[in-house]
Amino acid sequence: MADTMGNENSSVTENDANDDLPVDPSAVTEEDKKKAEELKEEANAFFKNEDYTRAIEKYSAAIKLNPFVSPYYGNRSFAYLRTECFGYALSDASKALSLDKNYLKAYYRRASANMALGKFKLALRDFEAVTKVKPNDKDARVKYNECNKICKRIAFEKAIASDENFAKSVADSIDIESLVIEPSYDGPHLEDGKVTVDFVNALTEAYKEQKKLPKKYVCQILIQAKNIFCEQESLVYIDVPEKSKFTICGDIHGQYYDLLNVFKMNGKPSEENPYLFNGDFVDRGSFSVECIMTLLSYKLLYPKHFFMARGNHESLTMNQMYGFEGEVKSKYSAQLCELFTEVFNWLPLSHCINKKILIMHGGLFASDEVTLDDIAATQRNRQPPESGIMCELLWSDPQPQKGRAPSKRGVGVQFGPDVTKTFLERNNLEYVVRSHEVKNEGYEVMHDGKCITVFSAPNYCDTMGNKGAYITVTGDNLTPNFTSYEAVPHPNVKPMAYANPFFGLF
Template sequence: MPTMEIQIPNTPRAEEIKVLANDAFKAHKYSQAIDLYTQAIELNRENAVYWANRAFAHTKLEEYGSAIQDASTAIEIDPKRGAAYLAMGKFRDALKDFQMVKKICPNDPDAAKKLKECEKAVMKLKFEEAIAVPHSQRRSIADSIDFHSIDVEPQYTGARIEGDVVTLDFVKKMMDDFKNQKFLHRRYAFQIVLQTRDMLRALPSLVDVSIQDGKHFTVCGDVHGQFYDLLNIFELNGFPSEDNPYLFNGDFVDRGSFSVEVILTLFAFKCISPSAIHLSRGNHESKSMNKIYGFEGEVRSKLSETFVELFAEVFCCLPLAHVLNEKIFVVHGGLFSVDGVKLSDIKAIDRFCEPPEEDLVVRSHEVKDEGYEIEHDGKLITVFSAPNYCDQMGNKGAFIRFESPDMKPKIVTFSAVPHPDVKPMAYANNFLRISPDACKLSSVVEVEDDTCP
């Protein structure tokens, strides 16, 4: 009879590695923490804390799919899960998990708080579904807005658009006002957003961009509402213009608490010259993410409820991918896992993409310590343009300049700049409005108390 090899968990060594992983987590080195938690798991797969801690580290990097997988394993070992579902806006799934946690841990105050928040969120969803107008009968919110009829009060001293043309002088004045924490009058905000909507609606899902020989083109990654770092990009690389065009590759808003300033600035440059600035849709240009991560609350606070609906509508008009000189494919999250999808499918059918193998792929979506990462023998570049992400990651930001005709990437990195004392996530949903030095998003996927950064 063959003997069965039994693997005995190396618990002491696993605990030693877990301590190192916790230290890495406290230092905001989440990728390193994930690697160390993985080593601990390989030594002892029956400790739910290792799986849960790794899941939480994944959520810090917004790798929610991996977080769900690890949290699912953790709940099989020790029934605790939910934060990843919350982070993705999947309130019904999170509610089921927190109901289970409440039964198992009835005295856990954090679980009780999250359960209550989930119950409220699910009730709100049910109400919205009950009163929702069928999609075929919905009227565009943009069609109901006439910005020309909105009066500008005499006491308003901010930037003004004369007539229907957005000028560079206006945008400079607006950015200066934003820098000093002044708001733009809603008449001009409406004008900028509505004009941008008209331009975006006319674009295909995949946009081909041509860069003439001797000219350059700049690609930026996630900005995430970090307006003062956006100003720094322009300081380092110049304003968007016909001779200095940009592509911002999604995730303009959320997390950072100056998302309104960021999106109005980007849209205003689009109004000045459509070919001077290109915009791709990221995963945070969506209703579900905006409800959770702050943009919706910020828009409601700085503008109005109508703008919440308007931005949601305009975000749906954003292209999903760009091709530069038929050589470089730029998309927010990366390639699809489904085989056989071609660039022509994006143009003709839906929002799917897979470039030929000889294209360079540029994507964003993930924090990188140096602001960028080059992989697959130089065929894949990740660029992230929000330095010191959420005021706690300590990462650099980066952008990429491509020079035509060779289109070789030149990567420029930069550090975060000071901003007013408004914390990230200041407008976020209640269950995500936690201080930067708090490590518990919930009691479900948690790094133990002694690991709080």
């Protein structure tokens, strides 16, 4: 959960904020209490203006002066939710409740964080606690009922998934020939069921005009793409010849018009202009179908020169919460949601360029013992687990300080420059490239130049004001070159337009 607004360099982390706190309420002076309230009001103003990083800084400063006020933690928890730091949000909400078990907003915050992490039963427990305290509160009852519906649906889906009658994959069960192209359709056509250059060029133009590709063609492209991904290992090795350029892009998150702008600036993908897109193609932005279908079409057109890695948002829980499932259902059907999930399950987890640059969506590992062979052998045809190599490849983040720390997201780990150095030396690599986090310039270089973040969705969610970026290298010079760019206009469809209605309850 490109997952991905957090910026550990500019915000005060929870651990920082808890250094040297007063341990006795009587030790807090009236002056400190007054100053803490002023800081809280400043934080609230930043939050209202969607400057969540500055809001977190101010809430943290207030906590440092007076750590015994539950709303400070509750408000900071809300800001962490907005920056996808779900681990910190959980911790702050729990701290708020330890100070005041009747502070109902903290139950909501903790439930929201658990919902975002797919821990619906834990979320339901908090909503239930609120309804017991306030049985006549309609708002609390609505939230409880909505979460309960999700829990029941998941239980039902698990039950039918265990039935052998449902074991057959969606890709195998679809009868392509029975799908009909309407006579009125005037968009691009596959040629003998295959993607061509003319098809992709026409498709990008049709999508630009908000036209829709017929379900038959979508199914054909998805099934063919799945077959290609199934043949690859979890770690794909890429050879870039001398003097040849190679482009690495980060999160796209359904921002189709910004994706087209990358191709306008850097050239369309081709055998002479290869690309790697490093996960989080979908969710949040409301043109996710257009993004993923364009990228998969290029994958079919140039299977050895166009690469796609799985991100944390290429997963069922994220798609259910952050918009992709809703968008696919709106534009097509629930069956296609299942087919997309099957394709996402087979996306490679990482890529290695010239055996020197390792690229993954999230980051490095809880153990120093992980090797490239371990990554290649990782079984990936599943939903991401909550720990282990696959989880960490999709969810981890770098931190400036040495060592490791619990993830601010609640999943994966945070790793320092020493962890990066050890991993690179063990595997004879020069540096790692990852995505997963918004950066003001679209990229950031950390860990003595050995850990690079690239994020390609400018003005993320139409609110963050960040630039997007992509990286280019050549086969004989693996030094990264960065290109930053601003967002371009898009049709008047807001981000998260198809997100789970649950988000509207907070």
